[in-house]
Amino acid sequence: MRIAVIGGYGPSLINFRGSMLRAMVEAGHEVYGLAPLDSSTVAEELARMGVKFVEAPIQRTGMNPLKDLSSLFALIKILQEIKPDTVLSYTIKPVIYGSIAAKIAGVKSIYSMITGLGYAFGQTSGKRGLLFKLVKSMYRAGLYFNKAVMFQNPDDRNLFVEQSIISNKKNTVITNGSGVDMKHFAKASVNTETPVFLCISRLLKEKGIHEFAQASLNLKIKYPDARFRLVGPHDHGPDSISEEQIRLWQSGGIECIGPVNDVRNELKNCTVYVLPSYREGTPRSVLEAMSTGRAIVTTDTAGCRETVLNGLNGYLVPVKDIPLLEEAMEKFILQPDLAESMGEASLSYAVKKYDVTKVNTTIMNTMGL
Incomplete structure (x- = not known):
């Protein structure tokens, strides 16, 4: 045909x-x-x-x-x-x-x-x-x-x-x-010594970027060694995050990287993947993170909720709820072994449902x- x-x-x-x-x-x-x-x-x-x-x-x-x-x-x-x-x-x-x-x-x-x-x-x-x-x-x-x-x-x-x-x-x-291509996004070992929280997204409000940044700033004060990385292009439009806001986040310790050609190194070097989006089809970046064996923190909303078995391969939090997002992320700092066990569960779930x-x-x- x-x-x-x-x-x-x-x-x-x-x-x-x-x-x-x-x-x-x-x-x-x-x-x-x-x-x-x-x-x-x-x-x-x-x-x-x-x-x-x-x-x-x-x-x-x-x-x-x-x-x-x-x-x-x-x-x-x-x-x-x-x-x-x-x-x-x-x-x-x-x-x-x-x-x-x-x-x-x-x-x-x-x-x-x-x-x-x-x-x-x-x-x-x-x-x-x-x-x-x-x-x-x-x-x-x-x-x-x-x-x-x-x-x-x-x-x-x-x-x-x-x-x-x-x-x-x-x-x-x-x-x-x-x-998700399970071979391209292959399993990588999880570093639990220094927690690295990663969000990959276009810098839009409805992707939950503000919530990720605010929860990260709060946690950075309590846990200075923890790292918080925001990777993705600055998207111009009615829903975009201002460049001034991005600079303020950077001054607070958030690593705003901009776009990268290959996200695999970012996924390999992170401990937990976070996407507090307001709504998705199915977030591709979450599937890629699951394929590499990463625990997920995302929102209990359309498209996102299907990727997480709450408490098994990560945590679901309400949309726009910064305190509960912060609490979910903090669990991986207080219980470092969670990232590895939940990451294994993510990989198994991705193989079963999202290959x-x-x-x-x-x-x-x-x-x-």
């Missing part, structure tokens, strides 16, 4: 969908990757996988009607030229415009993956409530044409049904995230591949 996979960010085709694309190629399918040209190396890296890259002018952020309409027309033209048998889209704009474009272009089998709900679903009232209503209606229009919709967690699926974005009769599948080969099998079976 000829398959077109549409994403909103070029490198994500490799970093997040690479193993899936390889599995499709290995199964004998002709695969195209459509995304903006965000990196000069994307086409070359995809070619090495046997995937053909096609530049698609999709605006990742913003709600400019003219630019979005231009993206829709461009996708229609590309799909009419490629003539795929099936289209799979992920992230908000590719799902909406990719699905509509595929229908107009005459594609018979259309699928989408909901990989997280993002900023638009953060509030349902006030100014952001207007954005929520707009995005909800756009999702409804795009997903109407889908043969099946894949979700990374059951909470997101239930929300889409409750909000009438999709019908309860729509074929839906839970994929358990995007999966990328199992996730890819679910996706390809859903698509009849």
